[in-house]
Amino acid sequence: MKRLHLLFLLFFIGNKAMAQPTSYSMKNTHAHNDYLHELPFYEAYSLHYGMIEADVFKQGDDLMVAHEKSSIRPNRTFKNLYIEPLLKQISLNNGKVYANGQRLQLLIDIKENGFEALRLLEKQLTPYRNYFDVKNNPDAVQIVISGDMPESIDFDKFDEIFYFDGRPRQNYSVKNFERVALLSTSITDFTRWNGKGLITAPQYLKVKNFVDSVHRIGKPVRLWAVPNSLTAYKALMKLGVDYIGTDNLSELANYIKNLEAFSAKPIAQHIPYLPMYQVDGIQKKSKNIIFLIGDGMGLAQIYSGIAANGGKLNWTNFKHIGFSKTNSADSFCTDSAAGATAFSTGEKTNNRYIGMSTEQQPLENIAEILDKKKIKVGLVVSEEITGATPASFYAHQPERDWSQLIANDLATSPISLTIGAGVESFRPETIEQLKKKGKVFTKIEALEQVKTKEKTFVFVDKNEVRPKHEGRGEYLSEAFEAAVKQLESTSPNGFFLMLEGSKIDWGGHANQLNYVTNEMLDFDKVIGKALEYADKNGETTIIVTADHETGGLSLLEGDFKTGKLEGSFSTNDHSGIAVPVVAYGPNAQIFTGFYENNTIFEKLLKCLRIK
Structure with missing residues (x-):
């Protein structure tokens, strides 16, 4: 930890601090062990993942994609599964990885023989170098090397298109640190949390301190070995972790894409009325x-x-x-x-x-x-x-x-008062029938201005009943008060x-x-x-x-x-599911139970x- 502290202190002095994400999108998602899915690359790509991970082994003159050497299969080469599909999509999108301009990082985890494997990868990418040159191509894919990486002093021996997955306990020179795309470590360095409930406060503080310290030196953070669960994704976001990894691609994508839809904040709070309960539950005619x-x-x-x-x-x-x-x-x-x-x-x-x-x-x-x-x-x-x-x-x-037949039924029903939208469903002749039975208004205020004991039908403009969060105002409360006043005064x-x-x-x-x-x-x-x-x-x-x-x-x-x-x-x-029923006033007790x-x-x- 002493080396870690000195490292962070050194770079805090010389690097611009990086703020934790204020919002999350698919660019913050990491498809962990992508190659294990039924459709390597394509599933994660179709969901717009921001980082896609592949593990590779050097086997002869090729790079094979597999988690372990024993699971290597013919034709599952890095070129077949990732490079060629990626280049095809770039071509279809006129030079962009994603049509909407979102960037992509390929995290390549070299399992062994790191120096030789990276040399081979360098050779394979040479014909397509421009597509991976983020310094000169703003739409380029960033290649991030992880796993069996070369020592930091050897970074400059490889093409500048390669960036590296940094580690907190490794020393870097200022120059080499520029080739570090992010800092990663296992969450188990801080906690054995299982992804359910809350991380204990002391362990949470350890993770948070680590994340903040990495941000202070200007780098994003990735944690591996995090459980796959909505609770875990939310915890990582609360901690400010930059890359949210998962093996369940659709689950995380659904959560991230619906962050706005699945969150809420009140437009305004109100003070509830405190009932007197004097007649609540008494047995008398309502x-x-x-x-x-x-x-x-x-x-x-x-x-x-x-x-x-x-x-x-x-x-x-x-x-x-x-x-x-x-x-x-x-x-x-x-x-x-x-x-x-x-x-x-x-x-x-x-x-x-x-x-x-x-x-x-x-x-x-x-x-x-x-x-x-x-x-x-x-x-x-x-x-x-x-x-x-x-x-x-x-x-x-x-x-x-x-709706038109339903509207006709209103004209022949005994209903005394209606307030709502939907006049468009009423034919002119149906409106005339309503007028013969009572009054037809277009404003709630008309009930106050025109005193009548006749039936009243208020058809407000559809804009009056637009969603509350889109500016409806106090329509519902005003309509309630007007209706009660009208009914009370005309129905002894x-x-x-x-x-x-x-x-x-x-x-x-x-x-x-x-x-x-x-x-x-x-x-x-x-x-x-x-x-x-x-x-x-x-x-x-x-x-x-x-x-x-x-x-x-x-x-x-x-x-x-x-x-x-x-x-x-x-x-x-x-x-x-069953829904609640609550009651207040005379005979309220009738509504208790399950029915x-x-x-x-x-x-x-x-x-x-x-x-």
Whole structure:
């Protein structure tokens, strides 16, 4: 360690310090023992790896690619497996290694007879020297020699196209150190970590000190013998290691390429409302029901909001908690049509069906039932009002994409209030039908300006319901407040309001954690407003649930102080896991337990004392 210290001190004085990476891309990836894969070179190349490694043995007048001498096979030469495919790609890309201009390093690990093997490699590359001359060709591939390397004093005996994989315990002159492309060592020099959980604090500090000391002398760092796991890749990045190596090429590439999509930071945090709990769980008839559906909201989506908001949400203030099985009649993984139909009719149906039985017969929905009791129903969404979830509360169609037919059903339904986008799905004659039944507005503010007891249909511009992280503003909260005020003032017998946080689901389908998290935070603001209203009103029951989970989201890293998160998705579609149900106010205890999603319908009616 004394030599290491002196080495670093010497070069810290004479070399420009190198900062650790602030962001990672495929240029930071290292395909370890690439030749062991089914498609040497091509698999790593197709994934845009920044460093590709090959082990070579000198055998006669050729360089053979193999991990051990006993595994050498005919025709698996370095020229066949690497040089020729590489030159072909450079030709196809007009002189560039990658079409996008990304650079490539070939790490050649010479297993034995280093001096002779390097001389042979030098001879083989002479005809193509320009493609490896990084000093004179900005698009050149950098050749880095590792393994049985010549002594540093002999570096200048070889062509300048060759750079070397430095070692921390080796002495270098200033001139020879210029030929060192990076410094590498085994992570086992510092820790026996298995790639799961955390590196112990003392061992982590040893690794970090090493990485920082190499950066101070202006060189990048590579660690070998690191376990192959997402946890390990994340740890290396946190340590500031420049090259992230793996034997699992697709796993690392997927992680690196989705770093932005799989991370999140809150646009703004909010202070949760603290409920009074005076009427929570009491057994009396509920006058009003506010049914809040977080489309695609599973436990991970909820917890992303919790973490992003400093550890607490309005959602976490509920005391009555249950779980709903989300499967549809014909699929383990429901869609929103079947999921919302289960809520609105009490029947499980097939995916894509809107308010229809599995035999494609119309099912009486909760809006139609409540209309007989003169209880008004309102729908608020942050997407098109003809979307599968809102449509299931008024329409009867065997296909969720039949938006014009679904729009026609709204005109004949008993729904009293809608707020959402999607006017494009309504034919002029359908709009005229709506106008005959009530008022049609294009702004939420119109509900305040025009006092009316008629039915009201608010079609906002689609820009009003754009994703939260793209600047939606407070649309959802404002729409909730306007809807409650309108329904409360026009429905003396009580009201039923369904509000959907529609785009939590969209973020899951897009596999974008930031999208999901900020939609979750926005939805939670509405939950807080609903809780506050329930406390003031005393006769309102709040139910919050989801139709399904979207994305198969898992959370891998988080910071409660900054709200930053990292996670991953297992699918860009719905998953089949159960989702939470929470309730507040009179009869909230009805919603505890583990049950089928269609039984929520019965529970809603039970709150209202409707059989």
